[in-house]
Amino acid sequence: MLEIKDLSVAYGNREIVHNVDFSVQPGETVCIVGESGSGKSTLLKAIAGLLGQEGHITGGRIEFDGRNLAQSDPKEYRSLRGSRIAMVYQHAGESMDPVMRIGRQFQEELSLKGKISRRESDRKAAECMKQLLLKEPERILRSYPPMLSGGTNQRVALALAMVMEPDLILADEPTSALDVTVQAEVVKAMQNMKKVTNAAILMVTHNMGVVAQMADKVGVMQSGKLVEWGTAEEVLLHPVHDYTKMLMSCVLRMETEDE
Numbered sequence: 716m717l718e719i720k721d722l723s724v725a726y727g728n729r730e731i732v733h734n735v736d737f738s739v740q741p742g743e744t745v746c747i748v749g750e751s752g753s754g755k756s757t758l759l760k761a762i763a764g765l766l767g768q769e770g771h772i773t774g775g776r777i778e779f780d781g782r783n784l785a786q787s788d789p790k791e792y793r794s795l796r797g798s799r800i801a802m803v804y805q806h807a808g809e810s811m812d813p814v815m816r817i818g819r820q821f822q823e824e825l826s827l828k829g830k831i832s833r834r835e836s837d838r839k840a841a842e843c844m845k846q847l848l849l850k851e852p853e854r855i856l857r858s859y860p861p862m863l864s865g866g867t868n869q870r871v872a873l874a875l876a877m878v879m880e881p882d883l884i885l886a887d888e889p890t891s892a893l894d895v896t897v898q899a900e901v902v903k904a905m906q907n908m909k910k911v912t913n914a915a916i917l918m919v920t921h922n923m924g925v926v927a928q929m930a931d932k933v934g935v936m937q938s939g940k941l942v943e944w945g946t947a948e949e950v951l952l953h954p955v956h957d958y959t960k961m962l963m964s965c966v967l968r969m970e971t972e973d974e
């Protein structure tokens with residue numbers, strides 16, 4: 716459903732992502748890992764059409780159901796994001812409107828697909844929130860984002876993505892701004908999300924626990940290149956590239972030190 720072909724992305728004259736190729740199949744969860752600054756977020760933003768003023772695609776294709784998004788205009792992207800592609804950010808609370816009640820945010824989002832009553836919107840929102848293990852959805856619907864904790868807001872953002880029944884969810888480090896115990900709750904919620912939606916998930920993350928628990932395929936980026944790609948088992952247990960081997964040995968060392 717999503718095919719990235721020979722994609723290169725630059726900010727100004729500086730090329731950040733170099734000739735990346737990979738694909739995401741329907742319903743599949745793909746995690747992109749790699750060191751800080753390797754271009755993971757830039758890659759995700761390019762796919763989401765959110766590179767901003769300085770960023771641009773310098774080569775290659777982003778094919779979504781056969782359509783080349785690399786050449787789409789911002790309006791076309793906006794309509795796809797409203798209907799078929801959803802995005803979840805690192806600081807989800809900040810991506811929501813702080814002065815709009817959560818219930819209203821669901822209704823606005825859902826109204827992109829057609830007219831919907833407050834009651835029906837609340838019902839759909841509460842259903843998604845329950846699937847993401849959020850307690851008291853009615854209270855959350857009446858709240859404003861700043862009234863809720865970081866972990867709750869992150870799960871609300873996942874629910875906002877889910878409620879649209881997208882074909883593809885793009886997630887940029889959805890757990891990394893949270894402390895460790897809260898991360899575990901959000902990971903559990905994301906696992907549930909994976910179980911109950913048919914959406915493919917493409918996620919950039921530093922959290923190898925998330926990768927181990929959720930990924931079907933894993934891509935490893937280093938200095939703007941995709942240096943390794945394979946099933947989660949292949950990449951986690953039998954890495955080939957030196958950089959991936961080093962990354963995995965760091966994770967093992969951290970886990971041993973934690974024990």
Ligand SMILES: Nc1ncnc2c1ncn2[C@@H]1O[C@H](COP(=O)(O)OP(=O)(O)OP(=O)(O)O)[C@@H](O)[C@H]1O
Pocket residue numbers: 726731749750751752753754755756757758767769
């Ligand atoms: N808006 C921007 N303008 C110019 N350069 C940028 C911009 N955003 C990111 N960069 C540069 O692009 C490079 C890759 O950044 P990117 O955020 O994609 O990496 P990353 O792998 O996601 O890192 P992290 O894991 O730390 O988020 C970095 O050198 C960064 O400074």
